[in-house]
Amino acid sequence: MRRILAVRHDRFPLRTPFRIARGVKTAADVVTVTIEESGVQGWGEGVPYPRYGETIEGAIAEIEGVRGLIEGGGTRADLAAAMRAGAARNAVDCALWDLEARLAKTSVAALAGVAPVGALASAITIGIDTPAAMVAAARAAATVPLLKIKVDRAGAAEQIAAVRAVAPAPRLIVDPNESWRVEDLADRLAMLRAHRVDLLEQPVPAGEDPGLGALAGAIPICADEALHTRADLDRLAGRYSHVNVKLDKTGGLTEALALAAEAKARGFGVMVGCMVCSSLGIAPAMLVAGDAAFVDLDGPLWLAQDRPRGARDDGGILKAPEPGFWGTPACA
Incomplete structure (x- = not known):
C-alpha cells in the first residue's frame, strides 16, 4: 500500500527561559513527521537550529522535497542520498525507523541490533542566569549523577565556582557554546581542574579549534558544533x-549509530546530546546513549508540557517513554 507522509510545526512553551551564551529560548519549535503505511503510522521529530542555518519553514520545505521518494517506498539509505544531514532528515529517518518496527511488530532496538534502554543517567542542565538563580538550580540538583552548566565568556569562573560550591558531588560538564577563545581556555585550565570539571564541551568556535591541539590532554574536551x-x-x-x-x-538515528560506532573505534569518547525538544526527539537518541561516556538528553525536562507518555526524570535518571510511544510495540 502507498505511504502517506505528513509534516507539521509543533511548538512547546518552556517552563522557564533557557539561556546559553548564544541566546535565549522560551519555546521548543520542532518539525513532526508522520509516515503511514497499511494503516500503521510511524513518527519522528527534528529541531531546526539557527546556528546551522536551519528554520522551521526551511525544514518543512526540505521534507516536502522528498515526499515523492518517501511515499513511493524510499528507504533510509535513499533518504540519506537525497537529503543533507540535519533536523529535517532526522525527523524523516526516525519516522521510517518507527514505521518499520511497527510494521514488523518488533522494536527499533531489535532492528538496529542494539540493546534496549529503559533508563540511564542523563545530565541535568543549568542555563545561564543570575548567580542566585544558578545556585538555586544547582542546589536542587546537587544529588544527581551528572550536572551540566552553561557558561559565557565573561562570567564563566564565577558561574562554575558558584555551582560547584553547592553541588560538589555530581560529575560536571561545562558548556561555553563556542563563546571562549583558545587563550581563555589556557588561562582557565587550573580553575577547571580545581572545580573537577569532567568534560568541557565546545569551548571555542568550531572554525577556530585548530589551537586546541596544543592543549590536547590538558582536560577532556568534547566537540559539539x-x-x-x-x-x-x-x-x-x-x-x-x-x-x-x-x-x-547527524540527520537521524541511522547516521548517529554509525557515527558513534566509528568514533569509538577511533578512540574518541562519546557523548549523546540533544536540542531542547520533546520526548519524540529523545526516544531514538536513547538507543545511541546506552554505552556512552556522557549522556545529555534532558531536553523534554525544559518543556512546560511534553508529549503524552514521554520520558521522565527521577533524580537524574532518565526513564524511557512508555511502550508504544516510539520504537517499541505497545505490548512491550
Whole structure:
C-alpha cells in the first residue's frame, strides 16, 4: 500500500527561559513527521537550529522535497542520498525507523541490533542566569549523577565556582557554546581542574579549534558544533577527546549509530546530546546513549508540557517513554 507522509510545526512553551551564551529560548519549535503505511503510522521529530542555518519553514520545505521518494517506498539509505544531514532528515529517518518496527511488530532496538534502554543517567542542565538563580538550580540538583552548566565568556569562573560550591558531588560538564577563545581556555585550565570539571564541551568556535591541539590532554574536551557526521572525525582528531552525537546534526538515528560506532573505534569518547525538544526527539537518541561516556538528553525536562507518555526524570535518571510511544510495540 502507498505511504502517506505528513509534516507539521509543533511548538512547546518552556517552563522557564533557557539561556546559553548564544541566546535565549522560551519555546521548543520542532518539525513532526508522520509516515503511514497499511494503516500503521510511524513518527519522528527534528529541531531546526539557527546556528546551522536551519528554520522551521526551511525544514518543512526540505521534507516536502522528498515526499515523492518517501511515499513511493524510499528507504533510509535513499533518504540519506537525497537529503543533507540535519533536523529535517532526522525527523524523516526516525519516522521510517518507527514505521518499520511497527510494521514488523518488533522494536527499533531489535532492528538496529542494539540493546534496549529503559533508563540511564542523563545530565541535568543549568542555563545561564543570575548567580542566585544558578545556585538555586544547582542546589536542587546537587544529588544527581551528572550536572551540566552553561557558561559565557565573561562570567564563566564565577558561574562554575558558584555551582560547584553547592553541588560538589555530581560529575560536571561545562558548556561555553563556542563563546571562549583558545587563550581563555589556557588561562582557565587550573580553575577547571580545581572545580573537577569532567568534560568541557565546545569551548571555542568550531572554525577556530585548530589551537586546541596544543592543549590536547590538558582536560577532556568534547566537540559539539564542530561535529555533524562521520566525515568530520578526521579533522577533530588531536583536538578533541570526545564527540557529542546529536540526531539533529547527524540527520537521524541511522547516521548517529554509525557515527558513534566509528568514533569509538577511533578512540574518541562519546557523548549523546540533544536540542531542547520533546520526548519524540529523545526516544531514538536513547538507543545511541546506552554505552556512552556522557549522556545529555534532558531536553523534554525544559518543556512546560511534553508529549503524552514521554520520558521522565527521577533524580537524574532518565526513564524511557512508555511502550508504544516510539520504537517499541505497545505490548512491550
